[in-house]
Amino acid sequence: MFSISKVDHFPEITRQGRVSEELQQIVEALHNSADKGERFCIDNIESGNAYNSMQQRIRAQAKKHNYKVTIRFDKDENKLYFKASKAGSVTSEDTTNDEVGVSASEVKASTKRTVKAS
Secondary structure, rough: OOOOOOOOOOOOOOOOOOOOHHHHHHHHHHHHHHHOOOOOEEEOOOOOHHHHHHHHHHHHHHHHHEEEEEEEEEEOEEEEEEEEEEEOOOHHHHHOOOOOOOOOHHHHHHHHHOOOOO
């Protein structure tokens, strides 16, 4: 049996996510990349689920810290390359290599505008 009662306040949400050493390394690399223009590489990433999971983690952390991120995967070497930039900043290298980062919402909006009705 349960009971329902009226309360005067609502408790704050105290959610403590698990922060692994791996995730801390990703966050630190993103900060260094955005601040200093450095690029990073993660070795021994298999294509498929391992690649998808890792790139999703990188993108999630980049979004959380308001960075735009470019990710490239070399399947021959099983290496995942990434670099971050502060949102809104574009370097000359980004424009020469056509690697300007965009958010998912910008891509979605762009795709919707370019699709023609049949």
